[in-house]
Amino acid sequence: MRAAGGAALAAAAVTAVALAVAAWRRARPVREVLFFPSRPCCIEALLAEAAEPGVPARPCPCPLPSGDTALSRLVRRLLSARRSLDLCLFSFSCPQLARTVQLLHRRGVRVRLVTDAQCMGLHGSQIGRLRHAGIQVRHDQHSGYMHHKFAIVDRRMLITGSLNWTSQAIQTNRENVLVVEDAEYVKAFQDEFERIWEEYNPANYIFFPKSSK
16 A cells, blocks of 8 residues: 555656646747758648548648658648738749648737838749639838748747748758747847838839839
């Protein structure tokens, strides 16, 4: 009896420690650096789980592995959005990331996207697809590039770095992405996004500049 009681107490102590460690890990702010190029990978299981949580994903027929890669980690961070996703991207032509953003939009997450006017017209750009899905998109109207590359998840997590959201950059370029939960940095980028969002309001576009006489 005494031995059984001791074993039970030991098991309870181990469980308590495990729960405390898990809670501590959940409470820690995100600090992650992703380096590209990323190995080719299949994200179908990630998207299926996000679309229907708890439902077993169907096997994907594609030959790509579904392991842990820089791309899959980026997708997981994006899929953590519950309320909002603000994107400020120079170029966006990666179909996998476009599907991720569309899924969030269908799930009720408010998605806003700022992009560069010249890049959005290039072959392979996903901007038209996202607009057609009902996602709000705004772009610049002047000669300088809208060259930012960042995303803000739920106004709490910043994703930024050198990476353009293109298949070429993801699969072949040496790129970096920083993922961080830091209120000071998030606020700075959120303020910049709001400033650009308002500046690129279509109501402010000038279609017929006044000629000087």
